[in-house]
């Protein structure tokens with residue numbers, strides 16, 4: 001009983017001491033259309049880093065603060081564009097592994113890749129190892145399912 005109480009206390013302590021960290025992430029904020037250094041390979045020397053807690057918020061999501069960083073890579077008509085900023089919604093990486101990015105092939109001539117992370121301040125600086133194609137995600141999911149059996 002006493003040990004239970006103690007571990008509860010320790011658990012609460014850990015949760016509450018981690019919370020401020022999770023709630024105040026800083027992210028690189030730039031777009032390659034106005035700052036070429038925003039592209040990959042990323043050069044952080046002149047790019048501003050934003051405390052996401054200071055973001056104004058979104059009108060359609062009142063009271064919500066961004067808790068993640070995001071990098072978007074977009075290919076439009078053969079030209080790459082990069083965006084880095086704070087992220088409000090979305091899943092970190094793929095199945096929680098932020099080395100991987102979500103890919104979307106849109107309509108004609110548009111390709112978009114979303115990389116979302118929350119591991120540390122400025123985590124949206126990194127280039128990914130390689131984007132994981134959807135069929136690979138399915139394979140990984142299937143194989144981990146088999147191992148689970």
Ligand SMILES: *[C@@H]1O[C@H](CO)[C@@H](O)[C@H](O)[C@H]1NC(C)=O
Nearest residue numbers: 042043044045049121122125
């Ligand atoms: C900027 O990039 C350099 C070199 O990659 C790195 O050592 C440094 O920690 C980065 N600065 C910040 C604030 O993350």
